[in-house]
Amino acid sequence: MTxxxxxxxxxxxxAKLRSGARFNLASSGMAAFPLRELGVGIEQLExxxxxxxxxxxxxxxxxxxxxVAEECVVTAAxxxxxxxxxxxxxxxxxxEVLIEQPTYGLLLDTARYLGLTVRRFQRPxxxxxxxxLEDLKRSVSDRTKLIVLCNLHNPSSALxxxxxxxEIGRIAGSVGARVLVDExxxxxxxxxQPQSAVHVAPDAFIxxxxxxxxxxxxxxxxxxxxxxxxxxxxxxxxNDLHGATAVYPAELLSVIAFSKLDEIAAKxxxxxxxxxxxxxxxxxxxxxxxxxxxxxxxxxxPRLRSGNVEKFCERLKREYEISVVPGHFFEDPERIxxxxxxxTEDVRDSLEQLxxxxxxxxx
Numbered sequence: 054m055t056x057x058x059x060x061x062x063x064x065x066x067x068a069k070l071r072s073g074a075r076f077n078l079a080s081s082g083m084a085a086f087p088l089r090e091l092g093v094g095i096e097q098l099e100x101x102x103x104x105x106x107x108x109x110x111x112x113x114x115x116x117x118x119x120x121v122a123e124e125c126v127v128t129a130a131x132x133x134x135x136x137x138x139x140x141x142x143x144x145x146x147x148x149e150v151l152i153e154q155p156t157y158g159l160l161l162d163t164a165r166y167l168g169l170t171v172r173r174f175q176r177p178x179x180x181x182x183x184x185x186l187e188d189l190k191r192s193v194s195d196r197t198k199l200i201v202l203c204n205l206h207n208p209s210s211a212l213x214x215x216x217x218x219x220e221i222g223r224i225a226g227s228v229g230a231r232v233l234v235d236e237x238x239x240x241x242x243x244x245x246q247p248q249s250a251v252h253v254a255p256d257a258f259i260x261x262x263x264x265x266x267x268x269x270x271x272x273x274x275x276x277x278x279x280x281x282x283x284x285x286x287x288x289x290x291x292n293d294l295h296g297a298t299a300v301y302p303a304e305l306l307s308v309i310a311f312s313k314l315d316e317i318a319a320k321x322x323x324x325x326x327x328x329x330x331x332x333x334x335x336x337x338x339x340x341x342x343x344x345x346x347x348x349x350x351x352x353x354x355p356r357l358r359s360g361n362v363e364k365f366c367e368r369l370k371r372e373y374e375i376s377v378v379p380g381h382f383f384e385d386p387e388r389i390x391x392x393x394x395x396x397t398e399d400v401r402d403s404l405e406q407l408x409x410x411x412x413x414x415x416x
Contacts, residue, residue: 060166064158064382074376076403081352083321083394086269093309102301106289111304114311115277119249127288130296131276132237135261137163139233139278142287144169144198151192151200153184155384157207181345182211186220197230204250205238208383208390210350215253222254233259240267241349243322245315251279259284264310268317275307325351328393328400335404341415351394356387365414373410375403
């Protein structure tokens, strides 16, 4: 049984307190999008607004973009809160959830905080971090209430094909379970009409997302879930216990951001394309790291061919002022996560420093 009074997230503590460095390759999101570029006047904002289950214009904007009914939309304070609400709405303490491995640590932390029984299914590096469907079939049981995964995968950025999602849906359906897909990095496909897992089977799938990672709008805390009306209603009522009233100025700004999302996406896509080219050049120029190259996303998850990752990361930061994320935060202590979503000038400088550091550290 989880001791909730001692609950904490080791990864979030690292991200908030220990990931900073002059050359920062630890962040997984795009660089902050400045308020001035939204073109917002103070007269467009107000402090207080309607108090209901979601701000209607914001729910409408999300529903329109993802082509779902408005009653299927639940807004939340970021993707992580949306994940929490979805897990809480679909499983009671003691119920079984299946979570991918490796995964983003906060998914595990949330499930355990909720008192859920966590079992795992594999996304092997040898298969480019695709879901091992046979392992998932072996792991699912009549006790399984929810299957949880990320698409794009965090930490590898691997993309799941639609037929894989369909098969996962069939496996879940065989035991009456639902599937929760964190899609916050899927926005980095930069689609004007995004495809979501919820379109595969609206009654079986729940997808979560936000304006944070792809668009650099983290401060708006604009997250959401797409779910069946039944699950969505449960999520709203659970949210009453945590964040009954949203921050109205942030809701207003989020609606404005949705109206300009194609423009914001075009700018962020251009930046990320440049940064990914720079990263691949560095990875191809060295032999210390073994890596899978994803077609999308801000992060890669390479393996050190030799040496201790923790000591490597410590030396990177101490001697070269470079920060990356040690792989143990994603359940693979032989790997590091490198992120290149920042401003291109900063990413170029950071990668050049990494290029210089690697041969010296492994000489």
